[in-house]
Amino acid sequence: MKNFIQKIAKFLEPSKNLVLISLAFWVTHILLRVMLLFRSNPYGFPFVSKPDWFIFHAVCIDFMWICNALVVFMVLGGIATKIASSKCVDSRSATPAIQKVAKVTTIAYTVFHSVILLFTLLDNEVMRFLGGHLSFGLMDTYKDTSSIAMFYDYVANDLSVPYLQFVVLVLMLPLTYGLYKLLYKHYRTPDGLRMKKSVIAMVIFYIASYLFVYFIWTGNARMAKLRPVVSLVYNDLFVTKKVAGLTEKELATYRTSYQNLWQRVEGDNLWKFSDAKEGHGLPLYRVPTAELQNSEKLAAQREMKPNFILVLMESHRGLNTGYMNPQIQPSPTPFLDSLAANSHVWMRMHTSGVPTTGGVLSTHLGIPHHSRLAQATDLAHVTLPSFVSVLTENGYSTHYMSAADPAWDNLGVWMAKWYTAEHYNREREDDSTFMDHAAEFVRDTLSKVGKPFLATLMTRSNHYPFNFAAGMTEEEKARPLQERINVTMNYADRQLARFIRAIQNEEWYKNTYVIIMADHGFPLGENGVSTMNGGGFSNISWIPFFIHGKGLDVTRDTTTAAQIDIAPTVLELAGYAVPNIFMGHNLLRDTETILNADSTSVKKERAGLSLGAYSGYSALGLDNYRVVSKTASNDEVYLFNDSDMRQEHDLAKKEAERTAKMHATLDTLIKISDYSLEHGL
Missing domain, CATH: 3.40.720.10 (Alkaline Phosphatase, subunit A)
Known part of the structure; x- marks a missing residue:
C-alpha cells in the first residue's frame, strides 16, 4: 500500500498545480450552486422548493466533471512532456522544456476553468430568468442586441438581490485565485504527504459521488436541471446536432402531408392552415373561419x-x-x-x-x-x-x-x-x-x-x-x-x-x-x-x-x-376559437349525419388520431390501428389493432404494407412536432 501511494505521489507531483486549481474552482462552483438553489428567482419565488434535494447532487456532479477535466489535461500534459523530452539531447536540456510544458498546461487549464466558470454564472442566471439552460438554441433565439438591454433590466429588477450577478462576476475569479493560494500554502510540505492523502480522498469521493448520483438517489429531472456547462456544450455539439434539421423542401413536403391528414381526421372545413406572417411559417399554424368564430354554439358557451x-x-x-x-x-x-x-x-x-x-x-x-x-x-x-x-x-x-x-x-x-x-x-x-x-x-x-x-x-x-x-x-x-x-x-x-x-x-x-x-x-x-x-x-x-x-x-x-x-376540446367548451398550433382535434366537434338505406339517420363516427413520444419511442393511432416504434428507426416496429388495448397480438409481419405506411406517417408527424416545439411562435 505504501509503495502504491508513493507511485501515485510521484505521478501527481508534476500535476500538483492542476489538482489545487481543480479544488479551488470546485469550491467556487459550490458557492455558485448555493447562490442558485437557495435564492429566489428574479420574480421573488424560490428557484427550487427543496434545495436540500438538489445541493448534494450538484456538489457531486461538479466534482465529477472537474475530475474528468483534470484527468484529460493531465494526460495531454503527459503526452506533451513525453514529446518535449524526446526532442532533447540530454537531461539538462530536457528540464527547461518539461517545465515550459507544465507551465503552458497549467495556464491552459486555468483559462479553461475560468471560461467555464463565467459561462456557469451566465447559465445560472438564464435558469433563474427563463427556466432553461444556456444553449445554442437559446442564444439563437435571443441573439439581437435588444436582449442585452432586457438582461440589464432584469438584473436591476431582480427581486432576490439586484445587481448581485455583477458583484459575483467581479469577485469570483479573484476568490478562486485566493482559494488556490491558500491550498498551495497548505499543501507545501517536503514529503507531500498531505497531497497523497487528499488525492486518495478525491478518488474515494469520486466513486462515492458516482454511486450516489447514478444509483443511490437518481432523478432524471434533477439531473437535467443541474447539468453543468461542459455537459451542455457537449450535448449541443455532439448529441443534439447529430439530428439534422429539416430542409425547406422537407418541411414543405411534411407540412402538406400533415395538414392533409389533420383535415381528413377533422372532417370539416371550419379551420384553415395559414402561412401568414404571424404563423412564422409553422406547419401547425391554423386559424378559425368566420363561420366557426360566429357560430351560435361557441357564442352560447362563451355566454355560459x-x-x-x-x-x-x-x-x-x-x-x-x-x-x-x-x-x-x-x-x-x-x-x-x-x-x-x-x-x-x-x-x-x-x-x-x-x-x-x-x-x-x-x-x-x-x-x-x-x-x-x-x-x-x-x-x-x-x-x-x-x-x-x-x-x-x-x-x-x-x-x-x-x-x-x-x-x-x-x-x-x-x-x-x-x-x-x-x-x-x-x-x-x-x-x-x-x-x-x-x-x-x-x-x-x-x-x-x-x-x-x-x-x-x-x-x-x-x-x-x-x-x-x-x-x-x-x-x-x-x-x-x-x-x-x-x-x-x-x-x-x-x-x-x-x-x-x-x-x-x-x-x-x-x-x-x-x-x-x-x-x-x-x-x-x-x-x-x-x-x-x-x-x-x-x-x-x-x-x-x-x-x-x-x-x-x-x-x-x-x-x-x-x-x-x-x-382544443377545452377551448371548445369555453367557447373560444383562436389561431393556434395544436396538433390535436376537438373531441366534441359535430359529426356528419348520414342516412341509412331504410331512411333512418345516424351520426357518422368521429375519426380519431393519437400521437405521442415516449423516451426514445413514439406511437400513432389511426384508422383503427396503432403503430409503436423506436423513434426514427426501423429496428423495432409493432402494429396492433386499436381494440387490442393490451397489445398482445403484434400484426407487423402479417400487415407489413400497412405497418410501413403507418410508420412513415408516424415519422412525418414526429418530425413536424419536434420542429414546431423547437421554433415556437
Whole structure:
C-alpha cells in the first residue's frame, strides 16, 4: 500500500498545480450552486422548493466533471512532456522544456476553468430568468442586441438581490485565485504527504459521488436541471446536432402531408392552415373561419362562462382502472368508475408524452412531447401558447395546484407562463392534505373572485415505486409492484372522491366541467417492459379520460384520442376559437349525419388520431390501428389493432404494407412536432 501511494505521489507531483486549481474552482462552483438553489428567482419565488434535494447532487456532479477535466489535461500534459523530452539531447536540456510544458498546461487549464466558470454564472442566471439552460438554441433565439438591454433590466429588477450577478462576476475569479493560494500554502510540505492523502480522498469521493448520483438517489429531472456547462456544450455539439434539421423542401413536403391528414381526421372545413406572417411559417399554424368564430354554439358557451376543474392523476393506468378494465376485481378505482358512469368517457385515450413533464406539457400545448430533448428544461425559452394562456387572456382566473414540487422537473417555469398563480406546499405532498387544501381554495376563494376559473390539480400519491400513499401497511408495501399500484391508485381514488364531494353541492358546480385524466401510465412487465424508457406500449400510454358536466352526453366513446386533443376540446367548451398550433382535434366537434338505406339517420363516427413520444419511442393511432416504434428507426416496429388495448397480438409481419405506411406517417408527424416545439411562435 505504501509503495502504491508513493507511485501515485510521484505521478501527481508534476500535476500538483492542476489538482489545487481543480479544488479551488470546485469550491467556487459550490458557492455558485448555493447562490442558485437557495435564492429566489428574479420574480421573488424560490428557484427550487427543496434545495436540500438538489445541493448534494450538484456538489457531486461538479466534482465529477472537474475530475474528468483534470484527468484529460493531465494526460495531454503527459503526452506533451513525453514529446518535449524526446526532442532533447540530454537531461539538462530536457528540464527547461518539461517545465515550459507544465507551465503552458497549467495556464491552459486555468483559462479553461475560468471560461467555464463565467459561462456557469451566465447559465445560472438564464435558469433563474427563463427556466432553461444556456444553449445554442437559446442564444439563437435571443441573439439581437435588444436582449442585452432586457438582461440589464432584469438584473436591476431582480427581486432576490439586484445587481448581485455583477458583484459575483467581479469577485469570483479573484476568490478562486485566493482559494488556490491558500491550498498551495497548505499543501507545501517536503514529503507531500498531505497531497497523497487528499488525492486518495478525491478518488474515494469520486466513486462515492458516482454511486450516489447514478444509483443511490437518481432523478432524471434533477439531473437535467443541474447539468453543468461542459455537459451542455457537449450535448449541443455532439448529441443534439447529430439530428439534422429539416430542409425547406422537407418541411414543405411534411407540412402538406400533415395538414392533409389533420383535415381528413377533422372532417370539416371550419379551420384553415395559414402561412401568414404571424404563423412564422409553422406547419401547425391554423386559424378559425368566420363561420366557426360566429357560430351560435361557441357564442352560447362563451355566454355560459363555464368553470373548469382539470385533475391529472399521477400514473393512473387504463389497465388498472375499473371501468376501463372490468377484469380487475375488485376495482381499485370505485369512485372514478362511478363518476365515469355519468360522464362522456373516451375509452381509447393515450398519453402524448412521458414522464409527468411529457404528459402535462402535451395536455397544455396540444403537441406531443419532444422525441429527443428534455423539453421542460431544454425548450423553456421557446414561446409556446397553451389552452390555459388563451383562457387567462380571456378573463379566466387560472390556478395550477400540485402535490409534487413543480420546480423539481422545471414544470413551474412553464406554468408561470400560462397560469394566474401556482400552488405548492412541501407539507401538502400527500394527496389527502393536498385535496383538502384544493377543495377549500376552490370553494372558498377561487369561486368567489367574480371570474370564471380553471383549477388544474396534479396528484402525487400513486407514483413509482407505489408506496407513497399515507397509511400503507408494511404488508402492502411488501407486495409486488403489480399489486402495490392497486393500493396506491385506490388511495388516490378515495382522495379524489373527498375533493369532489366537498364541492359538488356548491351552486357554481352546476356550471363547471370536471375533467379527469392521468398524466401517463406505467409499464409493469407487460410487453416485456418494466421501465419508463422501455417503449410506447399501452401499459404506459393507455389512460383514463372523461369529462363530466352540463350538456355532455353520457357515453363511452371509442374514438381514438390523445392528450394533444385536450387543448382544443377545452377551448371548445369555453367557447373560444383562436389561431393556434395544436396538433390535436376537438373531441366534441359535430359529426356528419348520414342516412341509412331504410331512411333512418345516424351520426357518422368521429375519426380519431393519437400521437405521442415516449423516451426514445413514439406511437400513432389511426384508422383503427396503432403503430409503436423506436423513434426514427426501423429496428423495432409493432402494429396492433386499436381494440387490442393490451397489445398482445403484434400484426407487423402479417400487415407489413400497412405497418410501413403507418410508420412513415408516424415519422412525418414526429418530425413536424419536434420542429414546431423547437421554433415556437
